[in-house]
Amino acid sequence: MNHLVSIDQLSQTELEEILDKARLFEEQPNRDLLKNKVVATLFFEPSTRTRLSFETAVNRLGGRVIGFSDAKSSSTSKGESLKDTISMVSNYADLIVMRHFLEGAALYASELNRVPIVNAGDGANQHPSQTLLDLYSIRKTQGTLYDRTVVMVGDLKYGRTVHSLISGLSNYRPRFIFVAPEELALPEEYKEYCRSHHLPFEETSDFSSEVIAEADILYMTRVQRERFVDMEEYERVKDVYRLTADMLSPAKEHMKILHPLPRVNEISTDVDDTKFAYFVQQAGNGLFVRQSIICHVLGIDVK
Amino acid sequence: MNHLVSIDQLSQTELEEILDKARLFEEQPNRDLLKNKVVATLFFEPSTRTRLSFETAVNRLGGRVIGFSDAKSSSTSKGESLKDTISMVSNYADLIVMRHFLEGAALYASELNRVPIVNAGDGANQHPSQTLLDLYSIRKTQGTLYDRTVVMVGDLKYGRTVHSLISGLSNYRPRFIFVAPEELALPEEYKEYCRSHHLPFEETSDFSSEVIAEADILYMTRVQRERFVDMEEYERVKDVYRLTADMLSPAKEHMKILHPLPRVNEISTDVDDTKFAYFVQQAGNGLFVRQSIICHVLGIDVK
Amino acid sequence: MNHLVSIDQLSQTELEEILDKARLFEEQPNRDLLKNKVVATLFFEPSTRTRLSFETAVNRLGGRVIGFSDAKSSSTSKGESLKDTISMVSNYADLIVMRHFLEGAALYASELNRVPIVNAGDGANQHPSQTLLDLYSIRKTQGTLYDRTVVMVGDLKYGRTVHSLISGLSNYRPRFIFVAPEELALPEEYKEYCRSHHLPFEETSDFSSEVIAEADILYMTRVQRERFVDMEEYERVKDVYRLTADMLSPAKEHMKILHPLPRVNEISTDVDDTKFAYFVQQAGNGLFVRQSIICHVLGIDVK
Numbered sequence: 023m024n025h026l027v028s029i030d031q032l033s034q035t036e037l038e039e040i041l042d043k044a045r046l047f048e049e050q051p052n053r054d055l056l057k058n059k060v061v062a063t064l065f066f067e068p069s070t071r072t073r074l075s076f077e078t079a080v081n082r083l084g085g086r087v088i089g090f091s092d093a094k095s096s097s098t099s100k101g102e103s104l105k106d107t108i109s110m111v112s113n114y115a116d117l118i119v120m121r122h123f124l125e126g127a128a129l130y131a132s133e134l135n136r137v138p139i140v141n142a143g144d145g146a147n148q149h150p151s152q153t154l155l156d157l158y159s160i161r162k163t164q165g166t167l168y169d170r171t172v173v174m175v176g177d178l179k180y181g182r183t184v185h186s187l188i189s190g191l192s193n194y195r196p197r198f199i200f201v202a203p204e205e206l207a208l209p210e211e212y213k214e215y216c217r218s219h220h221l222p223f224e225e226t227s228d229f230s231s232e233v234i235a236e237a238d239i240l241y242m243t244r245v246q247r248e249r250f251v252d253m254e255e256y257e258r259v260k261d262v263y264r265l266t267a268d269m270l271s272p273a274k275e276h277m278k279i280l281h282p283l284p285r286v287n288e289i290s291t292d293v294d295d296t297k298f299a300y301f302v303q304q305a306g307n308g309l310f311v312r313q314s315i316i317c318h319v320l321g322i323d324v325k
Numbered sequence: 326m327n328h329l330v331s332i333d334q335l336s337q338t339e340l341e342e343i344l345d346k347a348r349l350f351e352e353q354p355n356r357d358l359l360k361n362k363v364v365a366t367l368f369f370e371p372s373t374r375t376r377l378s379f380e381t382a383v384n385r386l387g388g389r390v391i392g393f394s395d396a397k398s399s400s401t402s403k404g405e406s407l408k409d410t411i412s413m414v415s416n417y418a419d420l421i422v423m424r425h426f427l428e429g430a431a432l433y434a435s436e437l438n439r440v441p442i443v444n445a446g447d448g449a450n451q452h453p454s455q456t457l458l459d460l461y462s463i464r465k466t467q468g469t470l471y472d473r474t475v476v477m478v479g480d481l482k483y484g485r486t487v488h489s490l491i492s493g494l495s496n497y498r499p500r501f502i503f504v505a506p507e508e509l510a511l512p513e514e515y516k517e518y519c520r521s522h523h524l525p526f527e528e529t530s531d532f533s534s535e536v537i538a539e540a541d542i543l544y545m546t547r548v549q550r551e552r553f554v555d556m557e558e559y560e561r562v563k564d565v566y567r568l569t570a571d572m573l574s575p576a577k578e579h580m581k582i583l584h585p586l587p588r589v590n591e592i593s594t595d596v597d598d599t600k601f602a603y604f605v606q607q608a609g610n611g612l613f614v615r616q617s618i619i620c621h622v623l624g625i626d627v628k
Numbered sequence: 629m630n631h632l633v634s635i636d637q638l639s640q641t642e643l644e645e646i647l648d649k650a651r652l653f654e655e656q657p658n659r660d661l662l663k664n665k666v667v668a669t670l671f672f673e674p675s676t677r678t679r680l681s682f683e684t685a686v687n688r689l690g691g692r693v694i695g696f697s698d699a700k701s702s703s704t705s706k707g708e709s710l711k712d713t714i715s716m717v718s719n720y721a722d723l724i725v726m727r728h729f730l731e732g733a734a735l736y737a738s739e740l741n742r743v744p745i746v747n748a749g750d751g752a753n754q755h756p757s758q759t760l761l762d763l764y765s766i767r768k769t770q771g772t773l774y775d776r777t778v779v780m781v782g783d784l785k786y787g788r789t790v791h792s793l794i795s796g797l798s799n800y801r802p803r804f805i806f807v808a809p810e811e812l813a814l815p816e817e818y819k820e821y822c823r824s825h826h827l828p829f830e831e832t833s834d835f836s837s838e839v840i841a842e843a844d845i846l847y848m849t850r851v852q853r854e855r856f857v858d859m860e861e862y863e864r865v866k867d868v869y870r871l872t873a874d875m876l877s878p879a880k881e882h883m884k885i886l887h888p889l890p891r892v893n894e895i896s897t898d899v900d901d902t903k904f905a906y907f908v909q910q911a912g913n914g915l916f917v918r919q920s921i922i923c924h925v926l927g928i929d930v931k
Binding site: 355373374377378380381384385394586587588589594605606608609611612 | 664666668692694695696706707708709711712713715716717719720721
Binding site: 086 | 676677681684687688697889890897914
């Protein structure tokens with residue numbers, strides 16, 4: 023039985039197969055591949071974007087959706103264990119897409135091995151469908167996944183999508199520039215990962231025009247107030263990692279700005295109309311990538 | 326691209342075309358016109374009746390629904406802008422039906438012009454599908470939209486449906502009688518609208534049998550406690566604008582009582598079994614009118 | 629018009645017909661019997677398991693679902709009466725499945741007689757689809773409904789499923805052993821019911837190995853803290869009615885443990901891997917039984 027719990031579990035071949043099939047869905051998203059299939063979307067914490075994107079994927083494939091968008095209206099609020107909830111839903115659904123606030127929840131669910139599990143985010147840990155849509159967006163806008171200089175900006179400490187993208191790009195000779203305030207710097211384990219995989223990287227807290235000039239991909243993330251112990255520090259840095267249109271003049275022609283969304287203030291809206299903005303289309307790619315993921319774990323052939 | 330943001334944007338021809346096609350849906354609501362279409366119902370504030378009615382409309386047309394019923398489980402709670410939410414959902418859905426607590430939200434969304442927008446209520450402003458179902462109900466029960474005496478009772482100050490219905494009837498030579506307590510009287514701008522469109526009207530705070538005797542349509546609305554600054558005033562008026570069965574003896578044979586629902590106390594349940602009560606069927610007409618609206622904005626031909 | 633409000637309204641023939649047809653759905657749950665049908669699931673209080681199970685049933689039959697999972701996002705929060713809510717939804721749906729926190733709510737809704745009503749639980753009163761899936765599970769595991777010794781354990785005072793199962797088994801010569809703390813003992817009216825229907829029963833507060841040895845079916849229920857006036861009493865009894873694997877050595881070979889779920893602590897997880905555990909499959913049977921119930925009330929033939 024196939025699950026998608028972590029980006030690391032995919033071989034390079036599998037990963038590229040998922041991206042290749044996503045392109046077929048981009049050409050034609052409406053396909054009757056899930057007839058008679060029921061997919062459960064279990065969101066133990068809310069995530070509108072991810073949920074709507076998965077539910078659109080299922081609907082455009084002709085499947086049906088059951089589920090909940092918030093743990094407050096689930097049996098969990100009556101004290102039911104995750105194991106029992108997953109066992110119960112496995113009786114009804116052919117596939118479970120789950121978002122959980124605890125790290126490891128999706129792995130645990132997959133080990134019950136009742137129906138295929140797709141991890142739609144577990145705490146600060148993994149969010150593989152986001153990473154796959156990031157990769158899809160990089161390949162689509164750059165023509166290749168190889169040899170990209172990826173500048174990652176903002177919260178590199180807690181940013182789950184940042185950590186997964188480092189791993190997802192590891193076979194494609196990336197060069198990273200990590201731009202973050204000290205409090206939110208990339209944890210040592212991910213730097214160690216880069217070293218052991220021979221992925222060159224630089225670190226800086228200075229979101230400078232030199233750094234922007236280097237980027238093929240500028241990957242922005244939210245600097246969340248609640249991550250800071252020291253509110254003065256937050257007030258000091260919050261505007262430093264904010265991207266505005268006037269900062270983009272040194273950018274390469276083909277540079278694209280990605281963001282896992284939702285954004286709050288970290289990308290000024292005057293960036294939206296520049297040729298560099300790609301984060302809305304990036305989210306749109308999520309539909310095709312998720313259709314591809316669903317077919318991958320269910321072993322459904324796509325042509 | 327077609328949107329339905331306000332009743333005023335429709336020409337008389339368009340308005341009547343929507344009503345005519347609604348009649349076809351009343352004859353046969355189950356039609357496969359939305360195959361492969363996904364409709365998003367984005368309810369930034371809850372409105373069960375409107376949401377269920379739109380979702381039934383989509384389902385009976387063979388389309389699929391995604392969405393949320395409350396902003397608390399949406400990205401908005403993470404600080405996402407309306408623009409970003411609409412842009413994101415436009416990637417997934419072919420049509421957005423939205424309810425928002427702020428006036429102008431639907432207009433703003435429509436100006437992004439990504440996918441057609443249907444306004445399902447924006448603050449105290451507009452709720453065009455309600456007005457169209459009111460008009461449909463008037464035409465169906467009276468045989469015509471022309472020359473009706475419409476008595477409007479209750480909260481004429483904040484009642485969005487009252488304001489839109491005045492506008493929706495303006496081409497059909499209506500006569501209005503506005504019955505409201507002073508604190509909830511029709512705002513001057515709508516009286517000015519009546520004058521400039523040569524729509525005769527009278528105003529009174531006396532919900533008398535003479536007034537009821539005049540009505541072809543008796544349009545009741547809720548007098549909500551929270552609209553009153555002065556609680557004593559509320560206690561004084563709340564029962565004055567309550568309709569009971571014994572008040573209906575002077576009514577014309579063909580008179581019908583409408584109400585945008587939900588009702589609380591303003592129509593006594595002993596009215597329900599009289600021949601004058603039409604508010605439940607009125608809500609039922611909402612299904613057919615909304616099917617017609619959806620096909621109108623999507624440019625789908627109905628026969 | 630058919631409704632399913634209470635298990636008592638079914639004749640023995642009808643009850644067995646529903647179970648027989650459920651077996652056909654177990655063989656093939658995906659059937660296009662509800663094409664063009666809309667089913668409303670109105671959950672005035674949350675119940676994930678029951679809701680997901682009904683919604684899966686509708687989806688696998690090719691129908692469409694509208695509804696709400698919590699009264700907080702329904703018109704009820706605006707003060708709408710149950711009558712108005714049911715009347716409104718009857719305009720849209722072909723069938724209403726409803727869960728309500730008040731006893732008698734489903735009966736009241738069924739008396740409006742607008743569309744068929746299926747009671748998915750009304751307060752402490754009835755939950756007939758649960759009883760039918762309990763009976764289905766008993767018949768399936770025991771080969772018969774007749775002459776079973778059913779040991780019921782835990783909260784027999786408020787346990788709605790316990791009361792309904794006594795009634796549901798009354799034609800099948802059951803013998804009951806009721807195991808409960810004094811505060812949660814079976815109410816006198818149900819004991820009187822047993823006497824008047826000549827159903828032999830014993831009562832004890834001792835969850836002993838002798839009792840377990842007698843059981844064909846061991847029906848466990850939750851002992852909820854909020855049921856106790858005296859917290860010391862709760863602390864004293866809560867572990868007494870907890871089933872662990874080591875207590876199962878005297879059990880009959882074919883004995884099966886049922887539980888209406890969700891469970892919290894009353895069945896230890898070390899029971900899950902014993903051959904006696906059946907509560908997960910029991911919940912799974914809910915899908916087939918609910919498909920059968922829906923077809924029964926809608927008068928749809930199943931072959």
